[in-house]
Amino acid sequence: MMEEESENNPSPGGEADRVPATPEAILALQDQPGVRPEAIRRALDLALSPPAPEAWARFLDRTLLFLGGLLATSGVLFFVASNWQELGHLARLGLVEAAVILAALGAWRLGPERLAGQVLLTVAAALVGPLLGVYGQIYQTGADAWNLFLAWSLLIVPWVLVGRNPVLWLLLLGLGNLTAWLAWDQLAGTDPWETASFQLWMCAANSLVWLAWEAFRRRTVGVLPCSGISRVLAALCLFHAALPSWMALLDSRFEGPWLGPIFLAALLVAIFRLLRPRDPDLFLPAAGLAAAISVVTVGASRVLLEDSAAEEAGVLLMGFLVLAQVAGAAAWLRRAGRSS
Amino acid sequence: MRPLLLDVLRQLGREGLLDPEAVSGLLAVGNQGERHSAPWFVRLLVGFGAWVASGFLVAFLFMVELVPEDLGAAVFGAFLLIGAGALRRSSAAEGSDFLQQSALAGWLVGQLMVGFGLAEGTDSPPLTAGVLLLVQVASVAFFPDAVARFLASGFAVASVLALMLHWKVPQADEVTFLLSALGAGLLWWHRPALLSGRFPQAVNPVGHGLVFSAFTLLALALADPFDQHPSGTLSSTALGAGVLLMAWCLLGERRRSGPGLAVMGFVLLLGLATSSAPGVMAAVGTLVLGFRAGERGLLALAWSFLLFFLAAFYYNLEVTLWEKSGLLLASGALLLGLRALLRRCR
Structure with a gap:
């Protein structure tokens, strides 16, 4: 009513x-x-x-579809796994390939407008990885793990564009980042967690993806449905900028100690000056502020706790510093929330 | 998922409970009230910051040996709690995030001091746990901070668990879980009435805190850190009965129809099949409560734990891969079959 x-x-x-x-x-x-x-x-x-009976019916419908699909897919995977040793090469390849083709055909038949179609398309995209894994295992291609993830990412791009499904976009984003991590680990031979240059390259790469996403999203209404993807991209970029900053502050062996904070500052400018006026989502500024607070806190702890003769005063100051930063961030976010 | 505030105010005007001329003014006030409530990530930032700050402050107090020994620390902590509460309730803190943060950090430090002082001074776990339980109840009632109330719910559950373990209550972790699940279920079911009661601002944070604590206890039970060897049967039976009762109430006059009986039958079957994994039924119950209350946070929590406990359930089944695949396929087919049946009956 x-x-x-x-x-x-x-x-x-x-x-x-x-x-x-x-x-x-x-x-x-x-x-x-x-x-x-x-x-x-x-x-x-x-x-x-309480919700109307129609709303309950829709909720039950979606929940049963999602869980039923998930359990049935898992059952298929377990069935294949349990018989894997007994299956011949062609049978292994054929099974997985058939699953991909059937899921894709089902998605095409139902269409991306229907939830069942979206679920089937996601299942098809998810199964491309195991298909490549089986292919590599049978034909002993000698490909590294990052090759598999790269191929997986490239093969599902058309489905991601057609699907207009945030889960597919997140799958592609995850595969792309995983490819980069594994490739670096394999080719450069250094631990990507401890290599500042790798982190900054990842920050730059994800920032470009984020830029493209924001530009494309605003020009194509209804095609790219999920602002959550902006949040994931922002979190990735901020993490890749903050991590080398912490490393440089905590260990003077790391090269280019100011690059991380410069990247972080550039991201904060982008969030507050470019995106904020057009997007009322508070998550992006909150994530930016959290990253900035973490870097300032780590830097201050280096000065106040390690290099200081009055450690007790340093600990007290650290407590107040954290309070002041978080209070300031919370105040700004509340004011921004009220005004947007 | 919710009606608009404007429509609610207009309805009140039609029912004579509000002056229709006042609707636009009240709409602006309501709008401000909605914007005052911070999103979950802001509360997470605030809560985490308070933890880190209180850690530094506690470290300072110990480094300069300002903390009295034993019961002195508990008294010191009690004064800190009272001071933090007074600060938080003051009009100065209303407009100052710094003072609110300071009060929250002081509250956390006070809790630590009280717990540490009582544990050292009395060497009595039940006394320590009992006092801390009372502190949490008082905090929920008198410390007007959503993060503090959320944490207080979790600390209260931990205190109850400590008491149960000390008194060697059989299946202590399971009993504690059931108590927190019962509290959470009653709270979310009767939320509209509670929001009209004495402590309306406490309802949501305590509700989320109890649900999160209950799921944490269930997840911990998988590792069995207290050597309780929980079978899960008690919890599953109680939860199954609870979800059946909810379904019975929600279905109303449809409970004897085909779809209604199918839903009730499914709930019963699910309870029996997952009797060793109460987390599954707990998550299903939380899904129902979350959807009924229109709370996205609760739904997200329910979905996360449902997937976790379903995975744990199938992983822990002591059957072959072949048999697991059959069970998974059958489960999936059952759910999809139920969906098809309900669509046909609509």
């Missing part, structure tokens, strides 16, 4: 009128003049009334 009310009597108030009736919004009305306690109780009953 209340949804019909919205449709029949649209209000010209704009964004404020689209505020959902959350408990926080209703409880804020408690001390307002003319608002009686029974009005608050009734408002909470209306706002928190």
Whole structure:
């Protein structure tokens, strides 16, 4: 009934009128003049009334589809695994290939507009990796792990573009990053966790992907549905900028100690000056602030705790420094949330 | 998932509970109230920062030997708790994030001091756990901070577990889990009424805290750190009964229809099949509560733990790979079959 009310009597108030009736919004009305306690109780009953039977039916439908698909797929994988030794080469390859083809055909038949179609397309993309693994095992191609992940990433790109499914985009992003990590480990021979230059290269590469994502997303409404991908990309870039910063601050052996903070500063400028005015999502500034706080805290601990004669005072100052930074970040984020 | 605030206010106007002329003004106030509530990642940042800061502050207190020994530390901690509570409730802290953070850090330090002082001074685990339990209850009631209330729920569950272990209650971790699950279930089921009660701001953080604590206990039980050797049967039976009761209430007059009976039958079968893995039924129950309450955070928590406990359940089955594959396929087919049946009956 209340949804019909919205449709029949649209209000010209704009964004404020689209505020959902959350408990926080209703409880804020408690001390307002003319608002009686029974009005608050009734408002909470209306706002928190259980979902309609149709909503329950949709919820059950999606939950059963997702879980049923997941369990059945796992069953197929276990079946293949249990008989693997007895299967011949062609049978192994044929089984996995058949699964990929059937899933892809099913997705094509149902279409990406339907949830079942999306699930099948995701299953098909996920099975490409095992297919390549079986191929490499049978024909002893001698390919390294990073070759497999690279090939997997490239092969699923058309499906990712057609699918318009955030899970597929995240799969592609994960495979691309994993490829880079494994390739570095294999080819450069150094531990990627402890190599500042690798981390900064990853930061640059993921930043380019993020830039392309933001540009493409704004030009193609409805094709790329998930702002969560921006969050994942931002977290990746910030992590790859913060890690070499920590390393350089904690161990003077690391080269280019200022590169990490410079990358981090560039990312913060991009988040606050370029993205923030166009995107009200607070996660990006929150992640940026968290990364900046971590670097400042590690740097300050180096000065106050290791290089200082008055260690006790340093520990106390560190406590207040952390408090002040977090309080400042929280204050900015709350103000930004209220104004957006 | 929720109605709009505007529609709720208009409905109140139609029912004579509000002056219709006041709706636009109240809408602005409600909008501000909604924006005041911080998203989960801001609360995570705040909570983590408070932990780190309190760690430094505790380290300082010990380094300069400001902390009295034994019971003196507990008294010192009690004063810190009272001071932190007073600071947090003050009007100065309302507009100052720094003071709010300081109060939260002080609260954490106070807890540590009270626990440390009592443990050292009395050498009595039940007294220490009992006092800390009372501190958590008082914190939920009188410390108006969502992060603190969330943490207090977890600390309360830990205190109850400590008491149960000390008193050698059989299956102590399972009993503690059931108590926290019961508390969480009742809270989320009766949330609208509780939000109209004495401590409305405490409902959500405590609800999330109890659910998170319950799942943590279940996950810990897999490793059995307390040598309790839980079978899971008690929990599964209680949880199965709870979810059946929820389904019974939610189905209403549809409970005797074909789809209603199919759903009830499925819940019963799930409970029996996963009787050794109460985490699965707990996650299913949380999914239902989360969807009913329209709480995305609760749904995310439920999905994460459902996948974790399902994986653990199948992994721990003492059968061959071949048999596991059959069970998985059969389970998947059952769920998809139930979905097809429900769609046909719509």
